[in-house]
Amino acid sequence: MTQRHMALGAFFHPTGHHLAAWRHPGAQIDAGTNIDHYLDLARQAERGKFDFIFLADALACRHGNLDALSHWPQYMAYFEPTTLLAAMAVVTRHIGLVGTATTSFNQPWDIARRYASLDHLSKGRIGWNIVTSSNQAEAQNFSLDRHFDHADRYRRAEEFVQVAKGLWDSWEDDAFLRARDSGRYFDPEKLHRLDHEGEHFRVRGPLNVARGPQGHPVLVQAGSSEAGRGFAARHAEIVFTAQTDIDEARAFRLEMRERLAREGRDPEAIRILPGLNPVLGSTSAEAHALRDGLAAMIPVALGLEALAPILPEVDLSGCDPDQPCPLHLLAADTNASKSGLETFRAQTLAGRTLRQIYTDYINARGQNSICGTAAELADHMEHWFREGAVDGFLIQPPILPLGLEAFVDGVIPELQKRGLFRADYASNTLRENLSLARPVNRYTAAGIRNLDPRL
Numbered sequence: 388m389t390q391r392h393m394a395l396g397a398f399f400h401p402t403g404h405h406l407a408a409w410r411h412p413g414a415q416i417d418a419g420t421n422i423d424h425y426l427d428l429a430r431q432a433e434r435g436k437f438d439f440i441f442l443a444d445a446l447a448c449r450h451g452n453l454d455a456l457s458h459w460p461q462y463m464a465y466f467e468p469t470t471l472l473a474a475m476a477v478v479t480r481h482i483g484l485v486g487t488a489t490t491s492f493n494q495p496w497d498i499a500r501r502y503a504s505l506d507h508l509s510k511g512r513i514g515w516n517i518v519t520s521s522n523q524a525e526a527q528n529f530s531l532d533r534h535f536d537h538a539d540r541y542r543r544a545e546e547f548v549q550v551a552k553g554l555w556d557s558w559e560d561d562a563f564l565r566a567r568d569s570g571r572y573f574d575p576e577k578l579h580r581l582d583h584e585g586e587h588f589r590v591r592g593p594l595n596v597a598r599g600p601q602g603h604p605v606l607v608q609a610g611s612s613e614a615g616r617g618f619a620a621r622h623a624e625i626v627f628t629a630q631t632d633i634d635e636a637r638a639f640r641l642e643m644r645e646r647l648a649r650e651g652r653d654p655e656a657i658r659i660l661p662g663l664n665p666v667l668g669s670t671s672a673e674a675h676a677l678r679d680g681l682a683a684m685i686p687v688a689l690g691l692e693a694l695a696p697i698l699p700e701v702d703l704s705g706c707d708p709d710q711p712c713p714l715h716l717l718a719a720d721t722n723a724s725k726s727g728l729e730t731f732r733a734q735t736l737a738g739r740t741l742r743q744i745y746t747d748y749i750n751a752r753g754q755n756s757i758c759g760t761a762a763e764l765a766d767h768m769e770h771w772f773r774e775g776a777v778d779g780f781l782i783q784p785p786i787l788p789l790g791l792e793a794f795v796d797g798v799i800p801e802l803q804k805r806g807l808f809r810a811d812y813a814s815n816t817l818r819e820n821l822s823l824a825r826p827v828n829r830y831t832a833a834g835i836r837n838l839d840p841r842l
């Protein structure tokens with residue numbers, strides 16, 4: 388289905404995306420444990436008519452130089468996404484709620500159940516950001532010495548998602564008769580066991596949650612490697628990316644649509660949303676002063692430490708921050724993010740110093756960052772959207788709640804005025820607001836009845 392206006396997600400890190408955000412008076416300083424802060428953010432994003440809220444996740448604290456890390460609250464102490472989304476669901480009515488769960492350190496039955504339950508609880512507003520975890524530290528919390536290899540974790544993800552999809556079809560949409568007269572609560576022919584036996588999982592099923600209002604949660608993915616793109620082409624309905632160049636973004640969107648067609652999917656059935664970090668001011672100078680002020684609060688040791696997630700195998704501590712990273716340190720492949728390492732290598736080859744790279748990374752965590760007025764930001768978004776480079780954006784406010792308020796009050800009206808964004812929600816489900824089709828139950832589609840007399 389085609390959608391006429393852009394899709395917008397609001398990505399919340401507790402105090403904001405900038406590493407120094409928590410030191411700014413516009414940030415909620417105890418955000419990671421402050422439920423009222425998150426409920427206010429959810430209401431605020433819904434006031435702005437965002438398609439969805441997005442919460443990232445990792446199953447470990449960051450490892451590394453503890454002195455440097457002690458300046459940085461992100462990923463150290465914060466709410467678990469599915470429980471937080473459940474709380475947000477009850478104070479909102481229209482906005483979608485997308486939470487991250489890894490396929491590497493979970494079991495598909497449990498994740499399928501949690502997301503199906505959340506879909507009911509939110510009345511059809513849930514999305515699952517499927518990650519394979521590039522953070523190597525997670526493995527050590529799950530009885531492993533090291534993380535699965537990149538290829539293995541995508542193979543596991545593939546089977547995981549196939550099992551989850553199967554479980555979400557356990558009950559056909561009209562399986563529940565709830566007939567007081569006949570005394571029959573559900574139609575046994577419309578309940579299906581999965582009986583999956585694969586390389587990684589054995590799952591009998593069925594699921595003990597009815598099919599959700601959306602059929603399946605909206606599936607979201609962000610891997611940019613070859614394996615990640617292949618996976619997205621088979622399953623994703625939203626793809627988060629980190630493009631900073633319009634031509635590359637257009638090429639990526641085109642490539643993903645072609646890949647969908649090759650997988651037998653409708654190329655329109657995907658929304659490609661690059662991250663966008665808006666640093667807003669009432670003048671361009673004010674926005675730049677805000678950014679420079681934040682950057683000045685980052686000690687060098689923390690700047691180098693912030694690169695660890697993309698270079699976990701490299702020790703940068705002895706490096707001169709005002710020189711490019713020595714190339715021999717980047718010679719080896721990584722078992723973390725392949726695309727992250729490639730981008731870093733390309734920037735180093737272009738002569739960028741470590742300080743320049745980490746400052747950019749800190750500003751926007753590898754995403755595009757636009758510093759200026761609301762109208763300037765809207766110009767950028769309009770250009771990328773009208774040029775067919777994106778279906779919308781994942782907005783990553785540098786400071787929360789300040790940056791979200793500035794976006795909702797400044798940029799949203801500007802986009803609405805230009806006819807680029809909705810004036811109000813068309814529906815109460817995430818799928819319908821994104822113009823994504825509801826998956827048909829596989830057994831209903833094939834006309835398969837369950838005739839096994841035993842469950």
Ligand SMILES: Cc1cc2nc3c(=O)[nH]c(=O)nc-3n(C[C@H](O)[C@H](O)[C@H](O)COP(=O)(O)O)c2cc1C
Pocket residue numbers: 442443444445487489517518519520521522608609610611612613614615616627628629662723724725726727781
């Ligand atoms: C906007 C965005 C959000 C992401 N959120 C998470 C997350 O919450 N947890 C996680 O483990 N990885 C997250 N990732 C990382 C991706 O899932 C993926 O591991 C990374 O892009 C590397 O993919 P690749 O190994 O296919 O290159 C995110 C990536 C992007 C661009």
